[in-house]
Amino acid sequence: MGRITEDLIRRNAEHNDCVIFSLEELSLHQQEIERLEHIDKWCRDLKILYLQNNLIGKIENVSKLKKLEYLNLALNNIEKIENLEGCEGLTKLDLTVNFIGELSSVKTLQGNIHLKELFLMGNPCADFDGYRQFVVATLQQLKWLDGKEIERSERIQALQNLPVVEQRIREQEKAYCLKRAKDKEEAQRKLEEEENKGEMGRSHTGSGGHWHADLSATLPSFEESKDYIQAPEIEEGQCKGKELDDREDDLEFWNKPSLYTPESRLETLRHMEKQRRDQERLSEKKKKVKPPRMLVTEDGRALNVNEPKLDFSLKDDEKRNQIVLDLAVYRYMDTSLIDVDVQPTYVRVMVKGKPFQLILPAEVKPDSSFAKRSQTTGHLVVCMPKVGEVIIGCQRTSKPVKSTPDSSKEQTSKRSQQMERLEVDPSKRSIPDVANIVQEKKHMPRRVRTEPKIIPSEEDPDFEDNPEVPPLI
Numbered sequence: 001m002g003r004i005t006e007d008l009i010r011r012n013a014e015h016n017d018c019v020i021f022s023l024e025e026l027s028l029h030q031q032e033i034e035r036l037e038h039i040d041k042w043c044r045d046l047k048i049l050y051l052q053n054n055l056i057g058k059i060e061n062v063s064k065l066k067k068l069e070y071l072n073l074a075l076n077n078i079e080k081i082e083n084l085e086g087c088e089g090l091t092k093l094d095l096t097v098n099f100i101g102e103l104s105s106v107k108t109l110q111g112n113i114h115l116k117e118l119f120l121m122g123n124p125c126a127d128f129d130g131y132r133q134f135v136v137a138t139l140q141q142l143k144w145l146d147g148k149e150i151e152r153s154e155r156i157q158a159l160q161n162l163p164v165v166e167q168r169i170r171e172q173e174k175a176y177c178l179k180r181a182k183d184k185e186e187a188q189r190k191l192e193e194e195e196n197k198g199e200m201g202r203s204h205t206g207s208g209g210h211w212h213a214d215l216s217a218t219l220p221s222f223e224e225s226k227d228y229i230q231a232p233e234i235e236e237g238q239c240k241g242k243e244l245d246d247r248e249d250d251l252e253f254w255n256k257p258s259l260y261t262p263e264s265r266l267e268t269l270r271h272m273e274k275q276r277r278d279q280e281r282l283s284e285k286k287k288k289v290k291p292p293r294m295l296v297t298e299d300g301r302a303l304n305v306n307e308p309k310l311d312f313s314l315k316d317d318e319k320r321n322q323i324v325l326d327l328a329v330y331r332y333m334d335t336s337l338i339d340v341d342v343q344p345t346y347v348r349v350m351v352k353g354k355p356f357q358l359i360l361p362a363e364v365k366p367d368s369s370f371a372k373r374s375q376t377t378g379h380l381v382v383c384m385p386k387v388g389e390v391i392i393g394c395q396r397t398s399k400p401v402k403s404t405p406d407s408s409k410e411q412t413s414k415r416s417q418q419m420e421r422l423e424v425d426p427s428k429r430s431i432p433d434v435a436n437i438v439q440e441k442k443h444m445p446r447r448v449r450t451e452p453k454i455i456p457s458e459e460d461p462d463f464e465d466n467p468e469v470p471p472l473i
Contacts, residue, residue, distance in 0.1 A: 002032040002054075009042060021045070029053050029072075032269065040064035051076070052094070055269065057262060059083050073098070074119070077262035079180075081105040090115055097122035099262055101176040103131065103169055106138055117144040128172045130165035133158040137165070187263035295348070295357055302346040307354040316361065322385045323360055331378035342369040342384055349380065363387045 002008075010018045012027055023043045027050040034055045039046070039062065046065050052074040059078060062068065063086030071087070074096040082105060084090065090112045096119045103125035109115055118139065120126050126146075128134075136142065136150055137158035143150060158165070296302050306312075311328040325347055329338060339350040344363050349356040364384035371382045 003035070004028065004033055004038050006038075006042065009039075024048070024067075026050070035060075037061050047089075055266060062087060070094075077265060079262070081108055084109060085111045087112060088114070092117040094119045095123065096120070099123065100125050101180060102173055103128055103134060104166075104173060106135055109139055113141055115139065115141055118142055119146055121146045124176055125173075128169055130161075130168050133161060133165045134169050137162040183261050184263065187261065187267075191267075293355060295355055302343075302357060302359055304359055305355050305357040308351040308356055310351065310356060312356070312358070314358065314361075320385075322383050323362065323364055325358065325380075325382040325384070327356065327380040327382070329373070329378050329380045333378065335373055338373075338380060340371045340380070340382060342366040342382065344387070347382060347384065349382075360384070 006020070008028070008031070009020050009023075009026065013020050013023050015025075016023050020042050022045055024045055025048040026039070026043060026046055029050050029052045031054060033051070034057065036051070036056050036059065039049070041064075044064065045067055047067050048070045049062075049065070049068060050072045052072050054076050056073065057077040057079070059073065059081065060083050062071070063083055066086065066088050068087045069089050070092045071084075071090060072094040074094050076098050078095060078098040079100060080102050081095070081100065084093070085108060091114050093109070093115060100120065100123040106118075106120075109118070118135070120131075120135070125131060132145060135145055136155050140155065293305060293307060294303065295305055313326045315324045315326070317324055327349060329351060333352070337352045341348040341350075342364065343366060346357060346359045364386055366384075369382065369384040371380060373380050
C-alpha cells in the first residue's frame with residue numbers, strides 16, 4: 001500500500017524544481033494511497049490537489065490549506081464529506097464515484113462560501129429520491145452540480161420543498177446505513193475466514209516438511225543419493241503444480257460475485273499485490289545465475305572475448321616494432337571505468353566490468369607497453385612493443401668491422417674453399433662436349449679480387465687524417 005511521503009511529493013514536484021514548501025499544484029493520482037496525511041504541513045501554498053483513483057477512506061489533514069481552490073478525490077473510498085471547513089478558497093470539489101451515503105454531510109460545505117462546482121455522481125447518495133433538490137437547497141452558493149448548471153427557478157423550488165425532501169433523505173440514509181453495517185460485518189467475516197484458512201495451510205505445509213525430513217533421515221545412503229538426484233524434478237513438478245493452483249485461485253477470485261464496497265476494493269488490491277509478489281518470487285527462482293565468462297582455459301590458453309561488443313583494429317607496426325590496438329570505447333564514458341591489462345601473449349581491457357580480450361600475433365613486452373585515450377573520439381589506443389631483434393630487409397643488423405690484411409686473406413681463402421667445380425664425364429655424354437667447360441683456374445674479375453691493403457698508422461709522419469673521407473671497408 002502507498003503512503004504520502006516527502007520523497008513521493010518531491011518526485012511529483014519536478015515542475016517546481018523539487019521544492020515543496022512553495023508548491024501550488026500537486027498530482028498524486030493512482031498511488032494506492034490509503035490515508036491523506038502530511039500535505040497540510042509540507043505544502044501550505046497548494047491551490048490544486050489531484051488525489052483521484054486511490055484508496056483514501058476519509059477526508060482529513062487538509063483544513064490548513066487556505067489557498068486550496070480545486071480538490072479532486074474521485075474514485076476513492078470516502079463515505080462522508082467532512083473536514084473541509086478550513087479550505088476557505090475552495091471553489092471546486094470532485095467526489096465522483098466514492099461511497100458517500102450520508103447525504104446530509106454536505107451541510108459541512110455551507111461555510112465554503114466560494115464553492116461553485118460540486119460533483120457527487122457515482123455515489124450511493126446520488127440515487128436517493130430528492131438528491132439534487134436537497135443539495136441545491138442546502139448549498140445556495142453552488143452554481144454547478146454534477147456538471148449541470150443550477151437555474152434560479154430550480155433553487156427557489158428546492159427551497160420551498162426542502163422540509164419534505166429532507167425528511168425523505170433522512171429515511172433513505174437510515175436504510176443505507178443499516179445495509180452498510182451488514183456489508184461491513186460480512187466483509188469482516190470473510191477476512192477472518194481467509195486468515196484462518198491461510199494459517200491452516202501454513203501449518204499443514206510445515207508439518208509435511210518435518211515429516212519428509214524425518215523420513216529421509218532413516219533411509220539408506222543409496223536411497224538418499226537417489227532422492228537427491230530426483231530432487232530437482234520433484235521441485236520442478238511442485239512449482240508447476242503450485243502455478244496451476246494459483247491460476248485456479250485467481251480465476252475463482254475474479255469469477256466470484258461481490259458487492260461494490262470499500263472493502264471489496266481493498267480486497268481486490270490485496271489480491272493483486274499478492275499475485276504480483278508471488279510472480280516476482282517465482283521469477284527469482286526461475287532466474288538462473290549467469291556463470292562468469294571464461295577468459296582462460298584450464299590448460300592456460302587465452303580466448304578471444306568481446307563482451308562489450310566494441311569495434312577494434314589490431315595493427316603490426318613494423319617500423320616501430322610494436323603492435324597497436326585501437327579500441328572504439330564509448331566517447332563520453334569516464335576513463336575510470338576502463339582497466340587495461342597487457343600480458344606477453346594477449347591484452348585484456350575491462351570496459352564497465354565487461355571483458356575485452358584479444359590474443360596477440362607476437363610476444364610483447366608488458367612493462368614497456370602504454371595506453372592512451374583520444375580526446376576527440378574517445379578511442380583507447382594500446383601500444384605494445386614486440387620482443388626480439390629488429391629485422392630490416394631480411395638481414396640482421398650487425399656492427400661494422402674494420403678490415404685488416406689478415407681478415408681479408410681469411411675471407412678470400414674461405415670463398416675459394418666454398419667454390420664448387422662442375423665435372424662432366426665425356427664417356428657418358430656424347431653431344432655436346434662439355435669436358436672443357438670447367439677450367440683449372442678461374443680468373444676472377446679485377447674489381448672483385450681482394451688485395452691486401454696497407455692501412456697507414458697514425459705514427460707515420462706522412463699520414464693525414466681527413467674526417468671527410470669515409471673509412472675503408
